[in-house]
Amino acid sequence: MLNPPLNFTATDYAMMARALQIAEGGRYIAKPNPHVGCVITKYGKIIGEGFTQAGGRPHAEAAALAQARAAGHDCGGATVYTTLEPCVQHATSRGDACSDLLLEARISRVCSALHDPFHGVDGRGHHNLTSAGIKVECGLMGDQAAAQLQAFLSRASRNRPWVRLKVAASLDGRTALANGESKWITGEAARRDVHLLRAEACAVLTGVGTVLADNPTLTHRNLPATAVNAHRAPQPLRVVLDTNLRTPLDAAICQGGNTLIYTTLAQLASAKAAQLQALGVQLQAVPEITVRPNSPPMLDLQVVMHDLAQRRINLVLVEAGAILNAAVLQAGLVDDLVAYLAPTLMGSGARGMFALTPLHSMADITNLKITETRMIGRDWRIHAVVSPMKKAS
Numbered sequence: 218m219l220n221p222p223l224n225f226t227a228t229d230y231a232m233m234a235r236a237l238q239i240a241e242g243g244r245y246i247a248k249p250n251p252h253v254g255c256v257i258t259k260y261g262k263i264i265g266e267g268f269t270q271a272g273g274r275p276h277a278e279a280a281a282l283a284q285a286r287a288a289g290h291d292c293g294g295a296t297v298y299t300t301l302e303p304c305v306q307h308a309t310s311r312g313d314a315c316s317d318l319l320l321e322a323r324i325s326r327v328c329s330a331l332h333d334p335f336h337g338v339d340g341r342g343h344h345n346l347t348s349a350g351i352k353v354e355c356g357l358m359g360d361q362a363a364a365q366l367q368a369f370l371s372r373a374s375r376n377r378p379w380v381r382l383k384v385a386a387s388l389d390g391r392t393a394l395a396n397g398e399s400k401w402i403t404g405e406a407a408r409r410d411v412h413l414l415r416a417e418a419c420a421v422l423t424g425v426g427t428v429l430a431d432n433p434t435l436t437h438r439n440l441p442a443t444a445v446n447a448h449r450a451p452q453p454l455r456v457v458l459d460t461n462l463r464t465p466l467d468a469a470i471c472q473g474g475n476t477l478i479y480t481t482l483a484q485l486a487s488a489k490a491a492q493l494q495a496l497g498v499q500l501q502a503v504p505e506i507t508v509r510p511n512s513p514p515m516l517d518l519q520v521v522m523h524d525l526a527q528r529r530i531n532l533v534l535v536e537a538g539a540i541l542n543a544a545v546l547q548a549g550l551v552d553d554l555v556a557y558l559a560p561t562l563m564g565s566g567a568r569g570m571f572a573l574t575p576l577h578s579m580a581d582i583t584n585l586k587i588t589e590t591r592m593i594g595r596d597w598r599i600h601a602v603v604s605p606m607k608k609a610s
């Protein structure tokens with residue numbers, strides 16, 4: 218990895234800020250590729266810019282070069298600002314590698330925000346350029362780029378997706394009545410916002426308890442026009458954790474394909490498994506582990522997340538009840554949380570957000586860092602990141 222140089226100019230910052238801004242055009246459509254932004258400048262002016270297109274191709278650099286050429290510009294001697302290290306041939310099976318395209322275009326300088334930890338790149342893009350005599354400087358606005366690409370970086374460097382947990386609750390933190398009824402706690406604006414979360418995610422994960430109680434479809438629909446290209450987002454993979462294959466065959470989530478159920482190896486041989494597969498539902502066995510003493514074993518969430526990463530899932534949105542919410546949190550797998558709080562009170566008899574095992578010390582509570590609060594319709598929307606869980610001593 219290259220050392221960040223200390224002499225970036227105000228123009229460099231302005232151009233990288235622009236690259237970060239236009240990268241947003243790919244947020245909903247580039248997956249499973251990272252949504253990268255690229256700006257090309259010559260003689261102090263922008264001559265081309267682009268972001269990663271639908272399905273990940275063309276890459277941002279290729280899109281920016283194409284735009285510059287379409288406008289009649291020669292990119293020889295230009296500077297390229299890109300929010301992620303350009304790729305190399307090894308990493309790509311479709312189209313030319315971006316570092317080769319930049320070489321062919323006779324670019325003289327590349328400023329990138331981040332080293333790409335993906336095993337197929339991992340420094341080789343920068344090396345390809347520097348070994349051809351191009352000046353490469355890495356680290357410009359790297360923190361901002363890392364925040365923007367956190368889901369892809371999670372898969373590339375941690376071998377698991379970024380896990381976002383969404384919860385809709387009353388002001389007293391209740392997510393369903395004791396009888397399981399929960400439609401609707403929050404207002405229409407908040408529910409539309411959830412569709413945007415689904416559009417951004419590669420997968421939506423729930424438990425069989427929610428499937429049985431709510432019969433959700435977990436697709437995105439009626440997306441607000443304000444989010445650039447959200448309406449072009451592919452539907453997320455719908456994922457259910459279901460140890461005993463209790464998901465009904467006529468459940469909404471079983472219709473239309475694009476559904477994956479994690480279950481046990483024993484269940485894979487059952488008649489119900491065959492019926493689900495005949496509907497187009499994918500099944501995947503994972504081992505069970507004992508998480509709590511005196512409680513039945515549960516599907517191993519670490520294995521689930523690892524398997525999702527193998528399926529090129531960058532961002533998982535957990536939309537589940539208190540049981541699975543707690544299990545994902547206690548496994549140390551939740552990265553951030555979006556809570557919608559309605560101006561209603563449901564009382565202590567209703568279900569909570571997280572069915573955690575009782576804690577006996579304030580040292581054991583989960584700490585969050587709230588990063589954004591805003592009204593959405595009549596409800597509060599709170600975004601928070603989860604501090605790393607403490608390891609058991």
Ligand SMILES: NC(=O)c1ccc[n+]([C@@H]2O[C@H](COP(=O)([O-])OP(=O)(O)OC[C@H]3O[C@@H](n4cnc5c(N)ncnc54)[C@H](OP(=O)(O)O)[C@@H]3O)[C@@H](O)[C@H]2O)c1
Nearest residue numbers: 385392393397399424426427458460537538539540541544
């Ligand atoms: N307000 C909201 O934001 C919101 C969102 C979703 C749901 N809900 C409400 O939540 C209620 C359902 O919640 P719930 O807690 O009963 O169900 P849940 O959390 O959706 O699903 C829990 C079930 O998933 C299965 N599971 C498999 N592997 C697991 C693992 N490793 N960890 C945890 N669970 C695993 C277990 O059933 P098996 O042992 O059979 O596999 C478990 O009982 C409904 O009333 C629904 O309306 C509210």
